[in-house]
Amino acid sequence: ANEGMWFLMHIERLNYVDMQKMGLQLTPEEIYSINNNSLKDAIVQFGGGCTAEIISDQGLVLTNHHCGYGxxxxxxxxxxxxxxxxxxxxxxxxxxxxxxxxVRFFVRMDDVTERMLAQVNENMSEDEREAALNKEMAKIQQENNEGGKYTVSVKSFYSGNEYYYFVYQDYNDVRLVGTPPKSIGKFGGDTDNWEWPRHTGDFALFRVYADQDGNPAEYSENNVPLKPKYHLPTSLKGFEENDFAMILGYPGRTNRWKPAAGIEQNVEYAYPAWVEASKTSMDVMKKYMDKKQQVNLDYASAYAGIANYWKNRQGMIDALKKHKTAKSKRKAEKKFQKWANKQATNKYKDVMPTINAYYERTNKASEHDNYLMLLLRTRIATLPYRLGRTMEYFSSQNEAKQAELKPRLEAEIENLYDGLYLPLEKDVLATQLHLYSQKASDIAPMVKDLDAKHSSLADWKAYVDAIAKESIFRSQEAFTAFMNNPDADMLAQDELYQLSTALLNRYRAKSDEEKAWEDKYQKAYRLMIQGMRKQNPDKKYYPDANSTLRLTYGKVIALPKDKTNDAKKNYYTTLQGTVAKYQPGDEEFDMPKKLIELYEKKDFGQYADKDGYLPVNFLTDNDITGGNSGSPVLNGNGELIGLAFDGNIEAMAGDVIFDDKLQRTISVDIRYVLFLIDKYAGATHLIDELTLVK
Ligand code: ARG
Structure with missing residues (x-):
C-alpha cells in the first residue's frame, strides 16, 4: 500500500525504513534539511496551484504544459x-x-500544535475559537517572516487538531523558456484526460530570475537567472517495473476523512449539479471559441479548467458508486460509534449523529450552491459587482482619495476586461440563469422574480441582451466613461449590476440557523477525526492534502493489462502508441509533422529505451492529487525520471479513499521530455544546462 502524503519533517521517523526497503538510497537529511541544501530546495509551488522543479544551476524550471497553459x-x-x-x-x-x-520556495516548517491549542478550550464557540487561533497565527507569522523576507503560513491539519507553520520565499520574475505545441503538450485533449493509456508530452520550461544578489525582485531587464541552492539531476537511465519512485509536491485537496453522508451528498446532489452546469458552459463557450481564433486563445484556459473538473467529477460519481465507498465508510463509522459509546467521556457520542443530521439538512443547499458556483464562473456575472462596489466606495471618497485610488482601479479594469468577449459572456450567462432557475431550489430572489417573466431560454437570452445593451459594464470603454463621470443613481439603476449583486448576495447569504449548523458540524468533524485517531492509536496517519509540501513514495507499476496499449507491459507507453492514435487535423489527436518524421526515422538519439522504443508516459502507485501536477518523479537516488501530470479515472474515488489496487499517478517519461527539447525543438543549449546522469 502506498497511501500517504507525508510531511518532509516526519519522513525520518515514520517512513524512512520502509522507503529504504523499497529502494531509496538517500538519507533523510538529503531530502529535507533546514541547514544544508537538500532535495526540497529544488521543489517549488508554481503559479499558486501547481508544482515545478529546478533542473539546472541557472534557475531552469520544469512543470506541466497544463500548468503553464494560461x-x-x-x-x-x-x-x-x-x-x-x-x-x-x-x-x-x-x-x-x-x-x-x-514560484514559491519552501524554506522550513515546524509543529505549533501545542502553542495553538493552548489558546482554545472546549467551551468556546467556533467564532471565539477562530478569533483566538487567528491571533496566535499572526504572532507566529510575525516571528518567522524575518522582516518581510519570507511569507509564513500557519495551517490547520486534521481539521483543527494539529497546526504547522511553513516558511516560504516567493520569486515573481518567472519567464517562459520553451513549450511544445498544444498537439504535443495536450495530445489526446479532454478525450484522454484522466485516462490511461496516455501519450501526452505535458511539459513546459520556465526560468526564475532574481536580482544580482539572488534575491527576489520584480521584473527588470537587469535581473539575472537565479542560482538555486539545489537543482535536480536528470536521469537518462530509465527504470523497470517495481522500481522505487517518489514524488515531492503540493497536493491541493483530499477529503480522506469525509463521512459517508458527505460522500452521498456529493454523489447525489453536489457533483451532478456541478457536472451539468459545467457541460452547459462548455457547450456554449465552444461555439464561440471555434469561430474566432482570438476568442479561442482568450478562453482556452478558462475552458480547460472547467472541462478538467467536469470530467473529474463525473469520474468521481461513477467510481464512488461502483466501489460503494459510502457503504464502507459507514461501516467504519458504526465501529467508531461503538467505541465512542464505551468511552468514559461523552465527548464523542453525538459526533456521528450530528454529522449525519448536518448533511441531511444541507443536501438541497449543496445542489443549489454548485449550480450557482458554475454560474458565477461567468465573468460578466461577477464583474459588475466587483467594479460597481469599488465605484460606490470610490464616489464616497474625497477627491484626493479618488486620485490615489484611481491607478488601482484602472489596473483592475484592464484585468477584468482583458480578452472579455461579450457575445460569449451574454450567452453563457443567459444559459446558466435558465439552468439555475429550472434546477436549483431556494434561488436568488431576483432570479426567481425574473423567472416568472422569462421562462424559456430564448426569453433569458433576450433579457440578458437587453440589460447588457443598457449597462455601463458592457465594455471597458463604457465603464471608463462612467468612471470619469460617475453618477450614483445610474449605477444603482443598472440592471446588470443589480443582477450581479443579487447573485453574489445569494452566494454569501447564511441564515443564523445555517451558521449554527455549520458550527455544530465543524466541531463534530474535528472531534470525529480526533476520536478516530484515538480509536486506532497504532496506525500511522497523514493529514489531508491542503496545498502544503508533501512526499509520496511507491513504485513503478502497471494497471491490469489494457489491450489498447501499445507497449509490452501496461506500465508505460511509447511514441508508437502516440502515432497509433494520430488523427490528422483533429483538434485533440493531431501531431506535428516534425514529430512524425522523427518517429519514421526512429531518430530518438540517446532517449530510446533498450528495445529501441521511445518511452512517452508511465505509471506509478504514488498518492497524488490536483496541485501535484508538474511534480518531479524521482528514483532511489533522487534523480528525475519523470513529471507527474494526471491520475486515472478508475481511481477517482481517491479523493475520499485511497484505492490500493487501482490508484495510479500518470507521468511523462523524462526521456520523452528531453527528446522533445533536443530532437524536436533543437534546443540543445537547454540540454547542455542539465545535470544528466547516464
Ligand atoms: N487531469 C489533469 C489534472 O487535473 C489535468 C490534465 C490537463 N490536460 C487535459 N487534457 N485537460 O491534473
Missing part, C-alpha cells in the same frame, strides 16, 4: 500563436515574461 495562452496572439505552434527561446533575452507568474 501563461502560454496569455503570451500568444493570432500572429504569434505559441499555444498552437510552440515556442523556444534561443537566448535568455528571448524568454517571455507573463504578466503574473511566481
Amino acid at each position: 501563461n502560454i495562452a496569455e503570451l500568444s496572439t493570432e500572429e504569434n500563436d505559441y499555444l498552437n505552434n510552440g515556442f523556444w527561446a534561443k537566448t535568455f533575452k528571448e524568454e517571455l515574461k507573463p504578466a503574473n507568474l511566481s
Whole structure:
C-alpha cells in the first residue's frame, strides 16, 4: 500500500525504513534539511496551484504544459500563436515574461500544535475559537517572516487538531523558456484526460530570475537567472517495473476523512449539479471559441479548467458508486460509534449523529450552491459587482482619495476586461440563469422574480441582451466613461449590476440557523477525526492534502493489462502508441509533422529505451492529487525520471479513499521530455544546462 502524503519533517521517523526497503538510497537529511541544501530546495509551488522543479544551476524550471497553459495562452496572439505552434527561446533575452507568474520556495516548517491549542478550550464557540487561533497565527507569522523576507503560513491539519507553520520565499520574475505545441503538450485533449493509456508530452520550461544578489525582485531587464541552492539531476537511465519512485509536491485537496453522508451528498446532489452546469458552459463557450481564433486563445484556459473538473467529477460519481465507498465508510463509522459509546467521556457520542443530521439538512443547499458556483464562473456575472462596489466606495471618497485610488482601479479594469468577449459572456450567462432557475431550489430572489417573466431560454437570452445593451459594464470603454463621470443613481439603476449583486448576495447569504449548523458540524468533524485517531492509536496517519509540501513514495507499476496499449507491459507507453492514435487535423489527436518524421526515422538519439522504443508516459502507485501536477518523479537516488501530470479515472474515488489496487499517478517519461527539447525543438543549449546522469 502506498497511501500517504507525508510531511518532509516526519519522513525520518515514520517512513524512512520502509522507503529504504523499497529502494531509496538517500538519507533523510538529503531530502529535507533546514541547514544544508537538500532535495526540497529544488521543489517549488508554481503559479499558486501547481508544482515545478529546478533542473539546472541557472534557475531552469520544469512543470506541466497544463500548468503553464494560461501563461502560454496569455503570451500568444493570432500572429504569434505559441499555444498552437510552440515556442523556444534561443537566448535568455528571448524568454517571455507573463504578466503574473511566481514560484514559491519552501524554506522550513515546524509543529505549533501545542502553542495553538493552548489558546482554545472546549467551551468556546467556533467564532471565539477562530478569533483566538487567528491571533496566535499572526504572532507566529510575525516571528518567522524575518522582516518581510519570507511569507509564513500557519495551517490547520486534521481539521483543527494539529497546526504547522511553513516558511516560504516567493520569486515573481518567472519567464517562459520553451513549450511544445498544444498537439504535443495536450495530445489526446479532454478525450484522454484522466485516462490511461496516455501519450501526452505535458511539459513546459520556465526560468526564475532574481536580482544580482539572488534575491527576489520584480521584473527588470537587469535581473539575472537565479542560482538555486539545489537543482535536480536528470536521469537518462530509465527504470523497470517495481522500481522505487517518489514524488515531492503540493497536493491541493483530499477529503480522506469525509463521512459517508458527505460522500452521498456529493454523489447525489453536489457533483451532478456541478457536472451539468459545467457541460452547459462548455457547450456554449465552444461555439464561440471555434469561430474566432482570438476568442479561442482568450478562453482556452478558462475552458480547460472547467472541462478538467467536469470530467473529474463525473469520474468521481461513477467510481464512488461502483466501489460503494459510502457503504464502507459507514461501516467504519458504526465501529467508531461503538467505541465512542464505551468511552468514559461523552465527548464523542453525538459526533456521528450530528454529522449525519448536518448533511441531511444541507443536501438541497449543496445542489443549489454548485449550480450557482458554475454560474458565477461567468465573468460578466461577477464583474459588475466587483467594479460597481469599488465605484460606490470610490464616489464616497474625497477627491484626493479618488486620485490615489484611481491607478488601482484602472489596473483592475484592464484585468477584468482583458480578452472579455461579450457575445460569449451574454450567452453563457443567459444559459446558466435558465439552468439555475429550472434546477436549483431556494434561488436568488431576483432570479426567481425574473423567472416568472422569462421562462424559456430564448426569453433569458433576450433579457440578458437587453440589460447588457443598457449597462455601463458592457465594455471597458463604457465603464471608463462612467468612471470619469460617475453618477450614483445610474449605477444603482443598472440592471446588470443589480443582477450581479443579487447573485453574489445569494452566494454569501447564511441564515443564523445555517451558521449554527455549520458550527455544530465543524466541531463534530474535528472531534470525529480526533476520536478516530484515538480509536486506532497504532496506525500511522497523514493529514489531508491542503496545498502544503508533501512526499509520496511507491513504485513503478502497471494497471491490469489494457489491450489498447501499445507497449509490452501496461506500465508505460511509447511514441508508437502516440502515432497509433494520430488523427490528422483533429483538434485533440493531431501531431506535428516534425514529430512524425522523427518517429519514421526512429531518430530518438540517446532517449530510446533498450528495445529501441521511445518511452512517452508511465505509471506509478504514488498518492497524488490536483496541485501535484508538474511534480518531479524521482528514483532511489533522487534523480528525475519523470513529471507527474494526471491520475486515472478508475481511481477517482481517491479523493475520499485511497484505492490500493487501482490508484495510479500518470507521468511523462523524462526521456520523452528531453527528446522533445533536443530532437524536436533543437534546443540543445537547454540540454547542455542539465545535470544528466547516464
Ligand atoms: N487531469 C489533469 C489534472 O487535473 C489535468 C490534465 C490537463 N490536460 C487535459 N487534457 N485537460 O491534473
